[in-house]
Amino acid sequence: MRIYRSPLLLRWLFPSAIWKGDDKRAVYLTFDDGPSEALTPWILQTLKKAEVKATFFCVGNNVKKHPELFQQIQEEGHRVGNHTMHHENGMKTRANDYLQSVDEANSFIHSPLFRPPYGKITLRQYFQLKKRNIQIVFWSWLSYDFDPNQASEKVKMKAKSIKGGDILVFHDNPKSAETLTESLEEVIQLLNQKRLTFKTI
Template sequence: MAVRPGRRKGVHRFRTAIGALVVALTAGAAVALPAAPADAAGSGAKVVYLTFDDGPSTAYTPKVLNVLARYGVHATFFEIGENVSAHPSVTSQVARQGHSVQNHSWSHPDLRRLSASSVNSQVTKTDRAIRAQTGRTPSCLRPPYGGVNASVRSRAAALGKQVVLWSVDPQDWARPGAGAIESRVLRNVRPGSVILMHDGGGDRSQTVAALPTIISTLKARGYSFGVLCR
């Protein structure tokens, strides 16, 4: 059946939107997320998702938690198993304050380069470390570097994990300055955006400094903040 030009454009827009959502959120198993971005956008709700990688860090995770508590905002923390093992009380603090703690591998390798058994070890060891501190087994996996291919997807699915990436990356890991981090987030955020930042892996003082402006500005724009992967 021929597709009329107007309908073809609509189909293209639909496929583009679905493709963006898949890249941002569901590169792994199809698992429904609470207040999923697609639902939020469709209903007119302005919801964004703050996520933090590479912790826990004794230097910066508590500072991030203090800012989030000050503004009454919850976030999702993708933690490295080695860091959880080294700083278990920080992971416990993240969970006690109502945030979601999820899996970011044991030692931050590129999962695309590992054997199936090595991927399983990276994920399951981290699961055990997080569960010991939170009482919950992570339901989501964020592969280091965002490195996803068919093998990573299938291995994550076999472990019962949804792969969660992001749609806004201010590259705070490069320490471009708090102002640059703020502007990159605020310029690119949309309803349903998943914002990538870091609370570990190096000096995250610029991220901590940028966070109050990001949160207060988004609140002033009418956004609320959701949590992924409960």
């Protein structure tokens, strides 16, 4: 089963994390896992054409490999956030190692925003990040663009339920290339028709 909406239990466990945006007339588009040679240029071009600003949660190691793409993301007015150094799963990583990965990634990314890969984080990691004033950002709507069994038509259909204040997740990841390139422009059009604007986190 695909859970497009974030579970209430998690919202209760991590109350000071960001789950939704404050502006109910806006949506908050986010792209995880980049930068990537395969998709970042396409995403940037698509956002520019649509006059949309977004937030990119980047993997430190990818920033290290593609500093020019990372720079371009920021030069084009988008916001960046941390998504660990090597896309670690918090549930499978010791708290100290996890923190170290976040710190190392931030030496490339320099952002107070952080999104845990897979949305998976332990309470201990959560409190340690919070102590460092790192703002954890989850989401309220997940596109499942990374799922090869999900057709892009389904993403577009599910996008009809998006409302103001929603934080949307797509992926700047070669795995998502087909679904993303087949759905992003139409999803943006649909949200424009709903008279929603786009904001960064």
